[in-house]
Amino acid sequence: MRFLNRVSLSTPESVELDFTLAGIGNRTLALFIDYQILLLILLAFWLLWGLFTLGLFSVLSASNLNYSSLPWWLLGIAILLNFAIYSGYFVYCEVMYQGQTPGKRFTKIRVVRDDGRPVGLSQAVLRSLLRPVDDFCFIGAFFILFGKREKRIGDWVAGTLVIQEQRGDRMTALTISPAAEQLATKLPILADVTQLIPDDYAVVREYLQRRAKMTAKARTEKSMELARQLRTIIGLETTPPNTTSDQFLEAVYLTYQQMQDSSKDATS
Structure with a gap:
């Protein structure tokens, strides 16, 4: 065994x-x-x-x-x-x-x-x-x-x-950069974030929680690949200027959370 x-x-x-x-x-x-x-x-x-x-x-x-x-x-x-x-x-x-x-x-x-x-x-x-x-x-x-x-x-x-x-599994372990917080306020205007589904959110969350344990090369490759796929989903041609793929993923994560919070407030 x-x-x-x-x-x-x-x-x-x-x-x-x-x-x-x-x-x-x-x-x-x-x-x-x-x-x-x-x-x-x-x-x-x-x-x-x-x-x-x-x-x-x-x-x-x-x-x-x-x-x-x-x-x-x-x-x-x-x-x-x-x-x-x-x-x-x-x-x-x-x-x-x-x-x-x-x-x-x-x-x-x-x-x-x-x-x-x-x-x-x-x-x-x-x-x-x-x-x-x-x-x-x-x-x-x-x-x-x-x-x-x-x-x-x-x-x-x-x-x-x-x-x-694992210790990194909980949402509270995530760190969101100020640049990502700013982008999250603009993302609903730049792209159709309503196309995001819970599975997309779960994958982004998993990556953000585990990226610290990845090698620099693996982190860069997966971050860019995941960002490219998410841009396709929400209809965004390119990552906004002066934004890293990690910051973009953080912004997507934060935007989805805010979108879910808004829908809960609307139904309550």
Whole structure:
């Protein structure tokens, strides 16, 4: 078994990202924590369902109606709701919290796609639906232990990886230059920034967070390549004068954040 297995991923924008895989220990601890939380949620559900069932039977008894088949229907509905809560817990957390459940947040691991982008709804649903298969006889643990990329069956089908969260992963670690802040105020006028999508933002953020760990040559090449591709997306022919590719990427990152903040304010 490998210790601290690392993997390099290439995004659709040809940005190389280096990650450390989560490993069986962190994943087991995260799952244990999540199952404790799920247990409390499901206990509350069955308690409320039991109270609902008793109340329903008392009403039907008073009305002298025949409800001999009703208990089986209620049991079937309860089992379906139980599975929906079980699966929905993982889907909701991984989609809403960038690949992290409470257990994964505690152990500092997260789910990403095979190309390093944030996990989406379809990936989270596939992982969650196949979790019972992975849990059966510890099949998933076997795949993680002996697989090259430490993937369980749900990861193979969904096209995801579970990685360790690194110190540079958080947005607060980013440093925006004054030149980029000035350009960010002009960028919506110079180009169509509404063409940016969350995946574009995620790739820019990943690069800005990890550029300090790159060699000067690799940083220059990736910065220029990424800037060129983003200019094509937003319809900007050339980088503004006296602006480096890094400053341009910082401005794109800041502009997207401001655009998202404006849309939230408009809907609130």
